[in-house]
Amino acid sequence: MGVLLLSGCGNTGKSAVAAASSTSASETSNEAGKGSKVSQPAENVDAQVAEASLPQPGEAISASLTWESRMELAYATQFAVDTYEDADGMQYEAVSVADGSRFLLIPEGGKVPEDLPDSIQVLKRPVKQIYLVATATMDMFRMLGALPDIRFSGTDASGWYIPEAKEAMENGSILYAGKYSEPDYERIVSEDCGLAIENTMILHSPEVKEKLESFGIPVLVDHSSYEAHPLGRTEWIRLYGVLTGKEKEAEAAFAKQEAALQRVTEEGCGERRRERKNRTDGTGGKAVGGIFLYYEPGQRERAPFL
Numbered sequence: 001m002g003v004l005l006l007s008g009c010g011n012t013g014k015s016a017v018a019a020a021s022s023t024s025a026s027e028t029s030n031e032a033g034k035g036s037k038v039s040q041p042a043e044n045v046d047a048q049v050a051e052a053s054l055p056q057p058g059e060a061i062s063a064s065l066t067w068e069s070r071m072e073l074a075y076a077t078q079f080a081v082d083t084y085e086d087a088d089g090m091q092y093e094a095v096s097v098a099d100g101s102r103f104l105l106i107p108e109g110g111k112v113p114e115d116l117p118d119s120i121q122v123l124k125r126p127v128k129q130i131y132l133v134a135t136a137t138m139d140m141f142r143m144l145g146a147l148p149d150i151r152f153s154g155t156d157a158s159g160w161y162i163p164e165a166k167e168a169m170e171n172g173s174i175l176y177a178g179k180y181s182e183p184d185y186e187r188i189v190s191e192d193c194g195l196a197i198e199n200t201m202i203l204h205s206p207e208v209k210e211k212l213e214s215f216g217i218p219v220l221v222d223h224s225s226y227e228a229h230p231l232g233r234t235e236w237i238r239l240y241g242v243l244t245g246k247e248k249e250a251e252a253a254f255a256k257q258e259a260a261l262q263r264v265t266e267e268g269c270g271e272r273r274r275e276r277k278n279r280t281d282g283t284g285g286k287a288v289g290g291i292f293l294y295y296e297p298g299q300r301e302r303a304p305f306l
Helices: 012-033 042-050 135-144 163-170 185-190 200-204 206-214 230-234 236-244 247-275
Strands: 005-007 066-070 079-085 091-097 102-106 120-124 130-132 150-153 195-198 219-221 286-288 291-294
Touching: 079 236, 091 219, 091 236, 130 135, 135 150, 135 163, 135 236, 135 247, 150 163, 185 206, 195 200, 200 206, 200 219, 206 219, 230 236, 230 247, 236 247
Parallel strands: 102 120, 130 150, 130 195, 195 219
Antiparallel strands: 005 291, 066 079, 079 091, 091 102, 286 291
């Protein structure tokens, strides 16, 4: 799989927060270096995420839907998935993200509630024709077997380190539709894009998000980089499993990563405490500032999976 496992040997949560902040800053720097127009300071974006909150379980969103349960998450705190049921016993999933955005997945044969709040965007399940800009999530879709659900990419073929994604772009099953700040609106709209999945860089270009939504394209911003635990980032695969109707595949993939992290921490913490600073070895591991990054040789860029 391509995991990037972050094991702090007792300081995992704190270390992961630092790693997430570093990732966010790196994305900002990289995109700005390409000449993109930054319209919102990075510190304002961080504040926006920090102030966000998720709805409480059991919240009523429609008179025609009854709340049933909330997905139990082991590590992730930046999203929530609630299950609702209509009078016919059909199940609807309400997805909430830490930035305050909310989505209701309508099952096949289901109806959009007439009294649904305007703040909740509607998605037809399973979601198809996805415009994927958040590059770190591509490996999750690969693990789910959901690459066919992605129609557009914010990275061209030469920029992909995932062979399956690169091949899909070269054979035309995934089309390049422009980076986050300059999407090809005509191409995206003409092929009935069902959802745009962005990383938090889109918060620097809010006008792009607004324009996509004005065309009827829901926009979900991936906030996995703000998770406090390394497996919190990985657990976002469960959200994408819900969107694509591949919950079982998502549960299996996440369980595998959880076991992998446990194995690495249990077997290696003693040695890493002694040699964690600026060390590399033949296994492909590297200790950086007290955080041990583990990856298989040749796979260091693949995250969040091994």
